[in-house]
Amino acid sequence: MSSVESQRRVVSGMRPTGRLHLGHYHGVLKNWVKLQHEYECFFFAADWHALTTLYETPQDIEQNVWDMMIDWLAAGVSGTSATMFIQSQVPEHAELNLLLSMSTPLSWLERVPTYKDQQEKLRDLDLATYGFLGYPLLMSADILVYRAGLVPVGADQLSHVEITRELARRFNHLYGKEAGFEDKARAAIQKMGKKAAKLYSNLRTAYQEKGDAEALDTARALLQEQQNITLGDKERLFGYLEGGGKVILPEPQALLTPASKMPGLDGQKMSKSYGNTITLRDTTDEVSEKVRRMPTDPARVRRTDPGDPDKCPVYQLHLVYTDKATHDWVNQGCRSAGIGCLDCKKPVIDAICTELAPMQARAVEYENNPDAVRLILTEGAERARDAARDTLAEVRQAIGLNYRRG
Known part of the structure; x- marks a missing residue:
């Protein structure tokens, strides 16, 4: 693949954490569904990345992968429009990770901002491991093995794209100066x-x-x-x-994803660790119960007390799911105590259930036909391996590992 052509290729992965929630849908999957019709996309379940923190308890990873992949398909990611696969089914990721590790300065990995942040957040886990220190390098190999030009990331992940660019630049500097x-x-x-x-x-x-x-x-x-x-x-x-040698590994660019405005049930960011999620496969009754139990403006102790929507987590959901006319109705009714909190929550419940209904219908189809999911992932892994092998052939040749007899 030409460096210029690589600008039409997108790669992104997600750690398998099981069934996905509305934060995943609004923050990642909706964007993937759009990108798959505009670029050549490679989307993978990052099961090796899961092992960097869950190496002591790997027994849930397989089920989490299947659940996540069903949710991708249900959300509209297509095995024909994009290449979907499981990371560990494409061993070229690991080979490029190994080859890049030979020339990667240790200090580059230690300075990645998320390295110390994650150690702080996951204090209950022993993360003093080679795998955890090296996960930014594996992430870079995931991108570079497809010579992708674009990587959709949030602002908090820009450092991972930057170290990938540095690694590509270093590799090209070391090995791109062919004779003559x-x-x-x-x-x-x-x-x-x-x-x-x-x-x-x-x-x-x-x-x-x-x-x-x-x-x-x-x-x-x-x-x-x-x-x-x-x-x-x-x-x-x-x-x-650019004043260098032959470009073997093109430097990818970050394709900045708009920050997800999907709040959790408590007003914080929606996250499994906070226990404040609505999953893509929650039933209508489960969605209704979760939203009805949401806290509201603490000033509204009684039905007749006026409130302030700006202090209410439910209003944050309105900003995602309902139109301006409904926002005006909420603002007027809440501040005057003209509507109760349950009245305010009903349009949100209806909108969420309407959004989830077609996804849940597709999820049921895939749940009932696991062989179809396996076929999509098998075919995706084959396509991914074809692309990855091309990269590895050039990488081995550049390093001098393309041995010939005679």
Whole structure:
């Protein structure tokens, strides 16, 4: 795959935690459903990542994977529009992780912000392990093995994309300088034709001498349009443009996902650890009971007491699920005590159940046909392995591990 072509490829994974909740749907899955029709997408269950913290209690991981995958499919992620698979079924992830580990400075892993944060949050677990320290490297291998150009992440995960970029840059610096690289690059420029060659050279100068980022983007687009040079030459010119060697592992870009505005039942972020979730497969009765039990503005002790919607977790759900007219009705009715809290909760219950109904119907179909889920994941793993093998072939060749007899 060309570095320029990689910009059409997206990769993302999720740790298997079992059945998913509305926070997962609004924060991740809705975005994946959209992306799968715009890009070549690889979505995987990160079961090896689960082992970095749950290595002492792995017995739930398998069931969690199946439950999560059914929820992905129910939410609209498609095994035909995207490549869905289980991480451990594509061993190339592990091989690239190993090869990258040989040249990754230890200090790069220790400085990842989430490393110390997670150790603090998960104090009850023994995380003084090689696997936990190295999970950002495994995450980088997950991305780089597909030479993905885009990684959908929230703002709190940008550091993982940045270390992936640094690792790709370091690998290309160490192994991308093939013998006669500059001569081959200059020869490739001449193959572009006189006009395109001059434009490329001018853009390269503008970027390298003046740091003109727009010139870099224009040059990349120019390379993508070239029909009379090989993919290998494109890779050389892509690296030559930036002053490095041949690009073996393209640097991915973060595709920033809007922060999920899905609050939990207590007003905090929706999370299993807080026990404040509505799952995608909760029944109508379960949704109704959970919302009806939600706390409201503490000032409303009696039905006749006026309240303030801005201090009420239920109103946060209204902002996600109901329209402006309903918001106005809630504001007026709550502040004047014209409506009760149960009156206020009913439109939210109805809206959530309406959203979940088609997902739950699809979930039942997949629950009743586990072989269909296995087939989707088997075929997805095969497609993922094909793409990953291509990357590993180039990586081994660059390092010098492509042994030949004779």
